[in-house]
Amino acid sequence: MHPDHENEKSIVVQPIEKDFFQMSTLELSKSLLGCLLVKETKEGTTSGFIVETEAYIGPGDRASHSYGNRRTKRTEIMFGEAGYVYTYVMHTHCLVNVVSGELEKPEAVLIRALEPFSGQSLMKERRKGMTDIKNWTNGPGKLTKAMGITMEDYGHPIFRPPLFLSKGFIPESISQGKRIGIENSGEARDYPWRFWVTGNKFVSR
DNA sequence: AGCGGGATAGTCT
DNA sequence: GACTATCCCGCTG
Known part of the structure; x- marks a missing residue:
């Protein structure tokens, strides 16, 4: 039920090693749950625990930008090594x-989705108008805003500052279900490739 | 539940 | 250079 990080002082913020990413995409989707995502900017540092992820498994996944091995300027980074940042803009x-x-x-x-950890006042400022902490990071577009993640982060190694992952907590239980927002993707629509920390209140829905 | 915002990239002519 | 679709959000009813 509760994320196992009540003792927040026990968290050591330190970039994880590059080898961490050497596993299948579905395994990584689950392993990322509970990890701390950290972004340092000149305005300050923010961080949050990952509580919801979705897998996009290239050429055979109609919901993926890389479906059919579509290799373009945008998708190029996905063809590279694991552990790098793929950002893209939607609306x-x-x-x-x-x-x-x-x-x-x-x-x-x-x-x-993320559960805010450090730099909460900065997150709140960036999510101007939002008084409920839940609304700062409970969606993929919201969390990038709160963290200050932009297209400038495209291609960045996510095991090095200023944008990196750190060990966080081990989820007590992980739930799995259909992905969100891909209604037009044929059979891929129903693949159960969304994962979240069971019961966490920052999960998008 | 519906809709418009406003930013790309990809696909065409 | 235009047209179109989009792994979303916030607002209106």
Whole structure:
């Protein structure tokens, strides 16, 4: 039920090693739950625990930008090594993914929700108008805004400052279900490739 | 539940 | 250079 991080002082913020990403995309989607995502900017540092992810597994996944091995300027980073940042813009929002899978395999994990940890006043400021902490990071477009993640982070190694992952907590229980917002993706619509920390109140829905 | 915002990239002519 | 679709959000009813 509760994330196992009541003793917040026990968290050591330190970039995880690059080898962490050497696992299948579905495994990584689950392993990222509970990790701390940290972003340092000149305004200050913010961080939050990942509580919701989605897997996008290239060429056979109609919901993925890299479906059919579509290799363009935008998707290029997905064909590279695991552990790099894939950002893209949708309407007014920037979304952040972690590249996964082997070289030449265009796969990624979308980070859909965070539980705010440090730098909460800065998050609140960036999410101007939002008084409820839940609304700062409970969606993929919201969390990038709160964290100050932009297209400038495209291609950045997510195991090095100023944008990196750190060990956080181990989820007590993980739930799994259909992905969100891909109603037009044929059979891929129903793949159960969304994962979240069971019962966490920052999960998008 | 519906809709418009306003930013790309990709696909065409 | 235009047209179109989009891994969303916040607001209106």
